[in-house]
Structures are given as C-alpha cells and as structure tokens.
Amino acid sequence: MGEVSRPQLLVPGQAVTLRCLVSGFYPGQVAVTWLRKGAGEREPRPVDGSDTHSIHTPAPSRAPDGKSYSVESELHFTPSGPEDDGVEYQCRVEHETLQKTTSKSTGPLPLRVQPQLSHIHVLPDGKAPQKTLFAVRIENFYPQHIQQIQWKVDGKAWERSKPSEIIPNPDGTFTATSVWRVPSRSLTGPGLRVRVSVKHNPGDIPMERELCLGDAGQSAPTTQVAAHEPPAP
Structure with missing residues (x-):
C-alpha cells in the first residue's frame, strides 16, 4: 500500500x-x-x-x-x-x-485563507494634531497570525508594526486594522508615496497598497484619500 x-x-x-x-x-x-x-x-x-x-x-x-x-x-x-x-x-x-x-x-492538513487589503486611508488624529494617521484593513484571513506589516515612505522602510486590533468574522476568518502614526512635518516632498506591505505567512509574497500624498508644499491630508495599486515592477 x-x-x-x-x-x-x-x-x-x-x-x-x-x-x-x-x-x-x-x-x-x-x-x-x-x-x-x-x-x-x-x-x-x-x-x-x-x-x-x-x-x-x-x-x-x-x-x-x-x-x-x-x-x-x-x-x-x-x-x-x-x-x-x-x-x-x-x-x-x-x-x-x-x-x-x-x-x-494524510496527516493534519493546514488551511489558509489569504487576506484582502483595503486602500490606505488617512485619518485625523484629534489627540495629536501634529501627527498623521494612516490605516489599512486586512480582511478575511486565516489563521489569525500575521507574519509582518511594514510601512514605507518613498521606498524607505519606516516601521514594522502589529495589527492594532484583530476581529473574528462570523465565518471563522479574521479582519485586522493596522494604524501608522507619523509626524506630519515629515510628509513633505514632491509626489510623496506611502506604501504598506503585508505578509500573512512566512513563505507568502507580500501584498502591497500605495498612496500618493501630492506635491511638495501641500499640507498633510486630514480626510480619506483613495489609494491606487503600485505599478508593476
């Protein structure tokens, strides 16, 4: 056999x-x-x-x-x-x-559900107006653990973070939110781009979302801004 x-x-x-x-x-x-x-x-x-x-x-x-x-x-x-x-x-x-x-x-068979990423949103910070908050939702993934979340500005790694909250969904999957706080004064420069990279499991290819903040001289936005997909490498 x-x-x-x-x-x-x-x-x-x-x-x-x-x-x-x-x-x-x-x-x-x-x-x-x-x-x-x-x-x-x-x-x-x-x-x-x-x-x-x-x-x-x-x-x-x-x-x-x-x-x-x-x-x-x-x-x-x-x-x-x-x-x-x-x-x-x-x-x-x-x-x-x-x-x-x-x-x-077969032995135990592991199940995986890859997450879906929302666009990056820019949120006001009423407690610290000198900072800008960026948020992304990581939706409908399984299992609960997320290997890595990394935020970047213009391609430079800035911060690795953990989800601020993880919520179970009725179907057994999970949804999380990652929030990144950054000093507003650092968000100046022509065509400044903020990117978030999420890796669910160690062997996964990271999923990414990118947001362009605008030209130099514009103040950091305080309302929701639609994101777009990063260009193909």
Missing part, C-alpha cells in the same frame, strides 16, 4: 483530490474505505458520497503477469472554510490476506 497523496495546503473553494494506491494483492477482491477526522475529534468517521465528498474506486486491474492486482481510489472534496483546518483523511484497506485492516493517513 502506497502513501496517500496530499496537498500542501487547503484553500476554501479550491477542489482537492486525494489518491490511495493499493497494489500487489491477490485475489482481486479488496475493500477500500475513506475516513475523515476533524481537528479535535478523537476518532475518524467513514466518508460517504455526499454533497461535500465523492469517492471513485474502480474495479481492481490485474498485473500483466496475472499474479496480483492493483487499484487506485480517489476522494474528491472542496474545503469550505476554517472548520476544515487540521482535517485528516485516512485510506483503509481490507483484504483476506491481511490479519487486520491497514491504513495510510
């Missing part, structure tokens, strides 16, 4: 196919069962064909020498959300030559 194929990550809405190859058995009658064990569940439960899962197990095929059989069973499913994080699937095999059932597992 070979290993069960497994994806590196589960992504909500993205179809997954698990494959279980059973070979070298004789006679040709074999029973292949798929089981699912959710995170926190003690025992796995059999997977039946349903709206969320489908199983395809063809009839075993005979080897060219006629001495053994093989079969590859497939399990198809589509993760729906954070409730699928850490789920584990097992392929269980029963055959008359086996004293007991044998099984292979």
Whole structure:
C-alpha cells in the first residue's frame, strides 16, 4: 500500500483530490474505505458520497503477469472554510490476506485563507494634531497570525508594526486594522508615496497598497484619500 497523496495546503473553494494506491494483492477482491477526522475529534468517521465528498474506486486491474492486482481510489472534496483546518483523511484497506485492516493517513492538513487589503486611508488624529494617521484593513484571513506589516515612505522602510486590533468574522476568518502614526512635518516632498506591505505567512509574497500624498508644499491630508495599486515592477 502506497502513501496517500496530499496537498500542501487547503484553500476554501479550491477542489482537492486525494489518491490511495493499493497494489500487489491477490485475489482481486479488496475493500477500500475513506475516513475523515476533524481537528479535535478523537476518532475518524467513514466518508460517504455526499454533497461535500465523492469517492471513485474502480474495479481492481490485474498485473500483466496475472499474479496480483492493483487499484487506485480517489476522494474528491472542496474545503469550505476554517472548520476544515487540521482535517485528516485516512485510506483503509481490507483484504483476506491481511490479519487486520491497514491504513495510510494524510496527516493534519493546514488551511489558509489569504487576506484582502483595503486602500490606505488617512485619518485625523484629534489627540495629536501634529501627527498623521494612516490605516489599512486586512480582511478575511486565516489563521489569525500575521507574519509582518511594514510601512514605507518613498521606498524607505519606516516601521514594522502589529495589527492594532484583530476581529473574528462570523465565518471563522479574521479582519485586522493596522494604524501608522507619523509626524506630519515629515510628509513633505514632491509626489510623496506611502506604501504598506503585508505578509500573512512566512513563505507568502507580500501584498502591497500605495498612496500618493501630492506635491511638495501641500499640507498633510486630514480626510480619506483613495489609494491606487503600485505599478508593476
């Protein structure tokens, strides 16, 4: 019995196919069962064909020498959300030559939901009018941890920060806000650009948003300003 194929990550809405190859058995009658064990569940439960899962197990095929059989069973499913994080699937095999059932597992499968970034907003600071506040919303991500948030002015790294707040959403994902306070006197110069970079997980490509404040001589804005996407590198 070979290993069960497994994806590196589960992504909500993205179809997954698990494959279980059973070979070298004789006679040709074999029973292949798929089981699912959710995170926190003690025992796995059999997977039946349903709206969320489908199983395809063809009839075993005979080897060219006629001495053994093989079969590859497939399990198809589509993760729906954070409730699928850490789920584990097992392929269980029963055959008359086996004293007991044998099984292979995918191990726990991690689920990731990449965040969506809002435009950068400029907010007034009633407590410190000499400072300007920039804010960005990091929406609908999972899991809760954010690897890095970095603010830059004209390409120069200024500050790495943590979200000022993280709020759970009804669907199990999270939404966070990052607020950056900067002295207003530093926001002068032609075509000054503020950029925020967000990396959800260590191996991710950072997501970015950029805001142009205007030409030199203009005071720092105190109202919401629409952001635009940074130019392609």
